Amino acid sequence: MSDSDSFIEEVTEEVRRDRLYGYLKRYGWIAALIILGIVGGAAWSEWQKAQTEAAAQALGDEILSALDSPEPQARIDALGEIDAGSPGGSAMLQLLIAAEQAQDGQTEAATGALAGVASNGELPQIYRQIAAFKALLAQGTETPAAERRIGFENLAVPGNTLRALAEEQLALIDVEEGDTDGAITRLTRLIDDAEATEGLRQRARQLIVALGGEPSETDAT
Structure with missing residues (x-):
C-alpha cells in the first residue's frame, strides 16, 4: 500500500x-x-x-x-372485616366465610355467599365453579335430588375442572334415588377416568363394593 x-x-x-x-x-x-x-x-x-x-x-x-378465633361466628366476623384488595382475594374470602357459616349451621347464609361468588362474571371461572359446587353441597338433602342433579350435571361437562367431582356427586344422587345400577355404572366410568384423582378412584371403588358391585378386572390390575 x-x-x-x-x-x-x-x-x-x-x-x-x-x-x-x-x-x-x-x-x-x-x-x-x-x-x-x-x-x-x-x-x-x-x-x-x-x-x-x-x-x-x-x-x-x-x-x-x-x-x-375460637368461635365460628368470631371467625366469620373477622374474615368479613378483611379488605382483600382484589376480586380474586375477595372471592377467596367469601369461600372461607361460607365454609365457616356452613360449619356453624348457617346453611342459608353460606349458600347465599357461594351463590354470589358463582354468579359474579368478573371472577375467573375456577372461582365460580368452586362456589357453585360448594353451594350444591351446602344445600344437602334439604334440596330435592332432582334440583341438585341439574346443578351437578351443569358442572359435569367436559373442560370443567370439577367435572370428576361432580360425577361422584351424581353417583351419590343415583344411590339416593334408589338407582344402584346407575350409580355403579357411573362409578365404574369414574374409576377409568383419566382426570380423576387416585383418592377419588379409591372412594369410587369403596362405594361400588358397598353397593354390592365389584370393581372391573382392568381396574384391579
Whole structure:
C-alpha cells in the first residue's frame, strides 16, 4: 500500500469518527432515553412484583389471624372485616366465610355467599365453579335430588375442572334415588377416568363394593 493510500484511509477513518461523534452529540440523548426506559421498566416490573407478593403475604397473615378465633361466628366476623384488595382475594374470602357459616349451621347464609361468588362474571371461572359446587353441597338433602342433579350435571361437562367431582356427586344422587345400577355404572366410568384423582378412584371403588358391585378386572390390575 502506498503512502498516499494510507494517508487517504487515515483521513477517511478520521472523518468517520468525526461523523460518529457528531451523531452521538446530536442523537445520543435518544439512546440515553432508551437505556433509561429499559432500566426503569425492569425496576418498575420488579417493584410491582414485590408489591404483589407483599400484598398476598399480608392478606394471608390477616386470614390466618382471623381463623385463629375460637368461635365460628368470631371467625366469620373477622374474615368479613378483611379488605382483600382484589376480586380474586375477595372471592377467596367469601369461600372461607361460607365454609365457616356452613360449619356453624348457617346453611342459608353460606349458600347465599357461594351463590354470589358463582354468579359474579368478573371472577375467573375456577372461582365460580368452586362456589357453585360448594353451594350444591351446602344445600344437602334439604334440596330435592332432582334440583341438585341439574346443578351437578351443569358442572359435569367436559373442560370443567370439577367435572370428576361432580360425577361422584351424581353417583351419590343415583344411590339416593334408589338407582344402584346407575350409580355403579357411573362409578365404574369414574374409576377409568383419566382426570380423576387416585383418592377419588379409591372412594369410587369403596362405594361400588358397598353397593354390592365389584370393581372391573382392568381396574384391579
